[in-house]
Amino acid sequence: MSEPENAGGFPRPRSGGLAPVLVSAGAILVVVAWLLVRGDDELFFGYLGGPIAMAAGTYACLRIARVRLPRPVHAFWRRMTLVGVFLLIAAVVALLRANNNTGLSLHVALPTLAGLGLLIFTFLTLPGRQTTPVALLRALLDGLTVAVASALIFWYVVFDLAPADTSMAARLVAAVVGVGGVLLLVTVGKAAAAPDTAVDGTALRVLTAAPIACVAATILMIAGDDRSRMALSVLVLPIVGTALAVSAYLQRRALQRPAAPPTPASNRSLFNLLPFVAVAATTGLVISVSAQDMNARQRTVVIGALLIAGCVVARQLLSLRENTLALRGIRHQQAELERLALSDNLTGLPNRARFTVALAERIDAAEPAAALLIDIDDFKMINDTLGPAAGDQMLFQVAQRLRAQCTAGEMPVRLGGDEFAVLLPTDDPAAAESAAGRALQALADPFTVGEQHLLVHASAGIAIAEPGATADEVLRNADIAMYAAKEAGKASWARFEPRMRQDMVNHAMLAGELRNGIARGELRLLYQPIYDLVTGRLHGAEALVRWQHPERGFVSPADFIPVAERTGLIVPLGAWVLREACSQLARWRATYGDRTVESVNVNVAVRQLREVGFVDEVAAVLSETGLSPRNLIIEVTESSVVDGWQVRETLRALHEMGVHLALDDFGTGQSSLSLLRAFPVDVLKLDKSFVDGIAEGADRGRLAVAAAVAQLAEHLQLKAVAEGIENQEQLNRLRDMGYRYGQGFFMSRPVPADDYAALMAADPVRA
CATH class of the missing domain: 1.20.1070 (Rhopdopsin 7-helix transmembrane proteins)
Known part of the structure; x- marks a missing residue:
């Protein structure tokens, strides 16, 4: 048996x-x-x-x-x-x-x-x-x-x-x-x-x-x-x-x-x-x-020979002792060098080399293993704003929390920078996912860095070591899964699936083409008209970026915007959109005078808001184009507002400059009255999902939310804008609820700048 x-x-x-x-x-x-x-x-x-x-x-x-x-x-x-x-x-x-x-x-x-x-x-x-x-x-x-x-x-x-x-x-x-x-x-x-x-x-x-x-x-x-x-x-x-x-x-x-760790060499x-x-x-x-x-003379010779032999043996024993002490010192230094080579100096955790060796050993021994890769979201912002010393202090605390939450057999390591990993002795997906949730939960509480209390998030990727895989392949798969988690909204984990590798390749190719497209001028702006629902006049325009690829044709923003955010291309892309939209509004004002719309809306990603020089960049664009700050409305999502104190400080600085701020897709995120009171918002944009629900016989819950947002905006003296209006009935009911402004395909689709100029002389809404 x-x-x-x-x-x-x-x-x-x-x-x-x-x-x-x-x-x-x-x-x-x-x-x-x-x-x-x-x-x-x-x-x-x-x-x-x-x-x-x-x-x-x-x-x-x-x-x-x-x-x-x-x-x-x-x-x-x-x-x-x-x-x-x-x-x-x-x-x-x-x-x-x-x-x-x-x-x-x-x-x-x-x-x-x-x-x-x-x-x-x-x-x-x-x-x-x-x-x-x-x-x-x-x-x-x-x-x-x-x-x-x-x-x-x-x-x-x-x-x-x-x-x-x-x-x-x-x-x-x-x-x-x-x-x-x-x-x-x-x-x-x-x-x-x-x-x-x-x-x-x-x-x-x-x-x-x-x-x-x-x-x-x-x-x-x-x-x-x-x-x-x-x-x-x-x-x-x-x-x-x-x-x-x-x-x-x-x-x-x-x-x-x-298995116990190797014991030091015994004496x-x-x-x-x-x-x-x-x-x-x-x-x-x-x-x-x-x-x-033997007689006396022979005994004397033997005794002398033995004395000489004894002296030689004693000398050899002394040399042996010296060699033993020297070898012990060398071994101690070698052990210390090996420890330093396989551990992280800042956190004391094992490093990437030790992780790779340990993972390879488990794979070679046909033992179950999984890699949990953890990346601190937006760690660069902490380094840029608080300095490297604060960043090091936070990394040390992250290491302590990861070490404390690990169970028997799990090995936490620091791979480098703000990347950590945990070697899991399991090939059970459920157990690995449980470990990922446990690790992220351990990092959820605020970190105390100096006098600052920082709430940061982490994203994690899981990869199970399959038979025949190498340690590098497992780690690479975990990295791919981690980026998939970031794309899904950060502060979450994802388990590697083979399709993710192809998605990563596709995204990498698309990112390279997007970089070239920005340089070659393949991107252009369309403008979604925003109307005054009472007077029917044009009130503003939302700048929307589009990409006409020479080979792919039209590329949906839903495809290239996430790639731009993940690769950092959103920063130069967003800078181009901001400058182009403001320049276009300045040209319209120079051409049409009083008939020109009052403002232009520009969507800004949270990655841009974390850039240290973003406020100065906005000020420079307004100065170069001759626009007043009140002519620019920056749209941000609710998730951006709760992202961290650095983003809120950036938005507060923009508001103090005179730039108006709009909460886009309002009602779908972490909305709360305390958020609206703390955040210097000027405009609430009701999400299209609630606009769809206000027709006759629609969901009463959505209807109640739409009405509540209008009343909230009125009491807080904010502008309320309804998005995604697609028929006359929706327009009428939104206007009756108290929405002064709106946009949607019923009134106009996004149009090029020249077509938008023609709209300014027309009267497309008959209220």
Whole structure:
């Protein structure tokens, strides 16, 4: 039966796994109890714990090896299972020969040696360890030094301390087992101290019990008395089996936890001293062997040679310490440089490079991932008006809020400028959308920057990492979705859809053509007449920009105005419209005198209102054209008025200059009495959707809104203009409601400047 899968795409092992641990630990307790109450003819029961514990440990390794893991980790536990099989064979052989036990058995030693050899190879090829050829050669030389020293010591001990009736084969096997145990202890110890292995570190440390038991058993089998020899012979394999079971259990627990960040390198200087310890031990052995047959002169020479060797070793130890301290400093500096390279200095968040690496790692590991890209709307305005220091302060607060709202597994980053992102460990669209809403909600409250309380908005884009995608592609898709959210009205989020990419390409092409069109003079203004509904005379004109593309033909404003706003082309486009409309009104006034309309209406986008020099630009245009500020009416939407304090300050400055301000499409936005009282408005333009609803039998709700707007304008002493009048009935009812001015196709469509001049001499409305 297969294991259930975890969120990372690899099967998550079921909870539990304690049964092999309990069985092997129980085997040890049984053996200990047997040692306390045993009889001389009951050896079979003493050796029974070995096969039981080894079977439990081997089964635990087999279970963890059957979980679908990264290939190197899977190979590690497969080899550990094979190690358990070799040692299980040794335990079974020992059990079968229990009543014929005469010391160290070659039949038991051979499978034990095979298991030790495979165990050493397994740890030398431990997954996740990265080393250079020089470091590998150094490790081999260290191992060779320790092996030779251990071999000499064990060989001497075997021949000196082993019982006289011990065979040569048994002596040789004992020495080899002892050397293998020492090598294994060094290998496992160094692996357990390494921070860069894919296998759980705690599981590796538990495995050090195996070589310790082997070395102890070998020594006592050779030099111990009958009681200690018996205790170790029956306890060593249960201990090893329990170590296997516990380590497999710890690895299973580690797989059930989320991946922890890399730990700093542990202090491994003790292992670097092992060759020197081996030299010292071998020197002691030389002294012990040679001192028995040396005279005084020979002892003097040996002592002098040892002193020289000691001085050389001491010097090498000092050099090793200096190198260790220098290397530690270099590693600290390298870690600091890596931290600086992967983090943002201003906010302390990870940066774009760290985000890209983390996202790529999740994609490569087939783990679910999504990118949430967040852009602060109109951040440039804050920098331009309050200065870079205030902008930095705000970005820092944004980072704090994003970090605070992130849940486990989510990683907030600053990509640069006013762009942030969150790496989401999910491929569920609903979960990603929930995270986007949570992030935007965290940024909704006002920010305190100095003495200013700033209400800003953010737009977000979501992109799910599809199989085979690269990190750059996912981030680019999130960027496309974010711009789609901005086009939809900002302060919102959008999830990437494939069609958005083509829309982005189309918009980019249209933006390039629009830029060229502005330069080539492909745009022109039409003028929508605004009439006095009481007298029927022309009262004003609304300037409307149109684009006649040489290849596309007529391009709707609904298509190119959003592109202009998103790309910033609305600023030069709007400047051209303002200058052209004012210039045209000045020409009409010069030609027609008193018969000329009183004012011209120009629509201004919020992007223009955020430009620092917009007020000065309007003043310059009025001065150049010779118009009075009262001849210009700037139309803005309700959403522009509530966009931020900078826009309101710009509008207030225009009003103080004498320019009249009109709220366009009134009734469709965030209208409120407090807004009208705070905003220096002069004209309310009723949206066409309410005009459509005032015919006979129409929606009573729309009719009530239309009447209320007229009454509101009258009480606030504002002009009320009705848009989109399409028939005589609408005109009559609007006039009866109190609307003095109106515009619509019923009276006139938008016309070129020359045609508008002809209208000024006509009387198109018969009231």
